[in-house]
Amino acid sequence: MALLECSNLHKRFDEPAVAEISLSLDQGRILCLLGPSGCGKTTLLRLIAGLERPDNGRVVFGGKDVTSQPAHRRQFGMMFQDFALFPHKNVSQNVAFGLQMLNLDPGQVKQRTLEILNLVGLADLGQRNVSALSGGEKQRVALARSLAPRPRLLMLDEPMGSLDRALREKLLLDIRSILKQLDMTAIFVTHDQSEAFGVADEIAVMNKGRIVQQAAPEDLYRYPLNIFVAGFLGFKNLLKGSINADGDVETALGVFHPPSRQPAAGTSITLLLRPEGARLQPDGSSEQKTGIIRGRVVSRTFVGQSFRVKIIVADTETVTFDLPNHTPPPLVGHNIVLYLNPKMITVI
16 A cells, blocks of 8 residues: 555635545655646645645545544645745754654754754754855755654645756755655655656646646656647647558658557647757668658757757748757758657657
């Protein structure tokens, strides 16, 4: 049995915020709830935490039904976007607060506070006032305070929302490492797919109160189930097409041959061309017969590891690819021929 099991959770405000959601989570796993604002991810988190009561459904934790149990009795930890630190307390006092609420003796509180501050890399800042901390340091204090009471489940609601991207990327790696070191089971809410890919073992993509796909990060990226998931992950090269008699996909941009089994001939489908899947030269020694795009460069941007190139084909369709930077692509206005790796083509 999974550590956490949610069955048919439903919550309605003016309209359904969470609609018949079921999910499970094993010990030590990190689940990310990913989706746009208003999709229901925070409401689902609050239902699991006990901060909201479901209209229908159950929350089972450790084999026990906790649906009607108040939040303070579930022994779950919560970390918020605004950190919610006490401004009149120093770092150690903020971390120790939850331990004191458990009525531990002062020696135990001091030992655990030092232990958890060392874990998050703040052992030397215990006496510092939180108002003197950087955003990243405040985030670490908030994480330490959430972890100090040894919660059975840790829930993080958009914890990186107020930090700049460079700091987020570093702290995500640190958070994942700390949670794994503690074998902590966690649910992480975000609207940012890069955060989800960086921290999660599993990602549940939500839309309009429902989970529309749940998978490991790599599987989610490679095989989005529908146009919504693909679009939310940032994919823009989505082509309408149909299967021909040879099993290839005919589109307005040309003929493609994805590696997976295709539906019957004549079936209308949507094809996803992943942005990293194109090259200026064909792979292998044999001449490539499908997956060739000929067009004109309409924009060309250097983004570090690659050139982001937007191409218009037959003056009607546009696609965007990230080409390796070791061979600069043609300039804007010039014609270009791209060869697509079939493994980077997916039927949705």
